[in-house]
Amino acid sequence: MTIRKRRYAAPLEPVAGNGLLDRRALLGRGIMFAGAVSTGVGSSRTTAAADPLRDDPWSLETGAITPALQTPSRFEKDVVRILSNPNGEPRTSHARTPHHLLNGTITPNSLHFSINHSGIPDIDPDKHRLVIHGMVKQPLVFTVDSLARYPMVSRMAFVECAGNSAGMFSPQPLQASVQALHGLVSNAEWTGVPLSTLLEETGIDPKAIWMIAEGADSLALSRSLPVKKALDDAMVALYQNGERIMPGNGYPMRLVLPGWEGNMQVKFLRRLKLTDQPGMTYFETRTYSQILPNGKAYRFYFVNEVKSFITHPSFGQALKEPGYYEISGIAYSGSGRIAKVMVSADGGKSWAQAALQEPVQSKAFTRFRVPWRWDGQPAILQSRAWDEAGNVQPLRAQFVAERGEAAKVPSPLGFANQHYNSLTSWAIDSKGEIKHVYA
Numbered sequence: 001m002t003i004r005k006r007r008y009a010a011p012l013e014p015v016a017g018n019g020l021l022d023r024r025a026l027l028g029r030g031i032m033f034a035g036a037v038s039t040g041v042g043s044s045r046t047t048a049a050a051d052p053l054r055d056d057p058w059s060l061e062t063g064a065i066t067p068a069l070q071t072p073s074r075f076e077k078d079v080v081r082i083l084s085n086p087n088g089e090p091r092t093s094h095a096r097t098p099h100h101l102l103n104g105t106i107t108p109n110s111l112h113f114s115i116n117h118s119g120i121p122d123i124d125p126d127k128h129r130l131v132i133h134g135m136v137k138q139p140l141v142f143t144v145d146s147l148a149r150y151p152m153v154s155r156m157a158f159v160e161c162a163g164n165s166a167g168m169f170s171p172q173p174l175q176a177s178v179q180a181l182h183g184l185v186s187n188a189e190w191t192g193v194p195l196s197t198l199l200e201e202t203g204i205d206p207k208a209i210w211m212i213a214e215g216a217d218s219l220a221l222s223r224s225l226p227v228k229k230a231l232d233d234a235m236v237a238l239y240q241n242g243e244r245i246m247p248g249n250g251y252p253m254r255l256v257l258p259g260w261e262g263n264m265q266v267k268f269l270r271r272l273k274l275t276d277q278p279g280m281t282y283f284e285t286r287t288y289s290q291i292l293p294n295g296k297a298y299r300f301y302f303v304n305e306v307k308s309f310i311t312h313p314s315f316g317q318a319l320k321e322p323g324y325y326e327i328s329g330i331a332y333s334g335s336g337r338i339a340k341v342m343v344s345a346d347g348g349k350s351w352a353q354a355a356l357q358e359p360v361q362s363k364a365f366t367r368f369r370v371p372w373r374w375d376g377q378p379a380i381l382q383s384r385a386w387d388e389a390g391n392v393q394p395l396r397a398q399f400v401a402e403r404g405e406a407a408k409v410p411s412p413l414g415f416a417n418q419h420y421n422s423l424t425s426w427a428i429d430s431k432g433e434i435k436h437v438y439a
């Protein structure tokens, strides 16, 4: 049991370059970090004896009335989404999740990212209808209430826009936060009716191998979906993290297609038409068909491949002093569970295995963590994830060779920058400032 011995004898011994520590030091042994959190010099921590507790104003009077619907502390007012179209001009609007200000794996509903191509419709749930028709034995119409009477399931799933991380195709690293770069992915517990249950009831013509899903927003966003996925793990969701789906995320019902490109997960879902061929709709033929360096394009690109990025520390969060820090981030794969995440503090020369937050769920966020002692010298932090299907995040050189960079990709439409899943590197200088670099 050499591992055990080492864990007790020297838990804070580095296991990789630039001070990465053994993840096993995180296993309920926080006491070991007591002296390690700060170096003492210029420390932000003071001892209890030096600074006795005094009563602040809020400790001297009765607090506020408990509200019916609670919102975060006023001190958290900066924890908000970044908007791409705050004035509501007639074009797509994005709202990006502040990953650097969140922890764990669940994205609160108020901070779930959102993309709306023609605004958020104000849908009266009593008047909303979902129709399943086309090549079925028995077309059916569902109301929100009639759907809610079917047996429901809940599952964690991330939703990611294919255009998430598009800035990573830039030939020069953009100096932007993890929110600006990777904020178009979020993770929630979705509850609803398996699509397979509804299709069992309508019956399917064996020649129907596609269905076209359509939303009730004014542009009637529509995407084609293979029946195979519909019968696998697709869901018509009614709830998001326990409450009804947010208006911007598809109220009163949306398609959830775990692991697949966000754009296919049609919100405000009102129609599923079974067909024997894909609809070749606007979004699947134009916007979301990745153009490759050789000028060809992927025809259908459904799965969001294995990916990870470090959220803490990340761009914009300077380190105040040398000492102990936790490196943590998010990993996920559209092909199943995360199997392993490796973290480097020396730009990929050496790697330490990260601890994964349990339970590790399929096609959902997995939080990873590594203890780290920063010695005040320059460091480059990276994470790299593997999934249970054996896929690994490609290194940047390989990714760029296969998929191109923005300037080199022939993209008259300007929509070539989809499905980035290579690494993200944060460079820390001796002052503790963090920059985005390509390493």
Ligand SMILES: Nc1nc2c(c(=O)[nH]1)N[C@H]1C(S)=C(S)[C@@H](COP(=O)(O)O)O[C@H]1N2
Pocket: 112, 113, 114, 115, 116, 117, 118, 159, 160, 161, 162, 186, 214, 215, 216, 217, 220, 221, 248, 249, 250, 261, 262, 263, 264, 265, 266, 267, 268, 269
């Ligand atoms: N009806 C409808 N469905 C839609 C959209 C839309 O604009 N209208 N946006 C799509 C896009 S591009 C993405 S990435 C996801 C985003 O889901 P979210 O807004 O719940 O995060 O919804 C998809 N479904």
Ligand SMILES: [Mo]
Pocket: 115, 160, 161, 162, 163, 262, 263
């Ligand atoms: Mo998207």
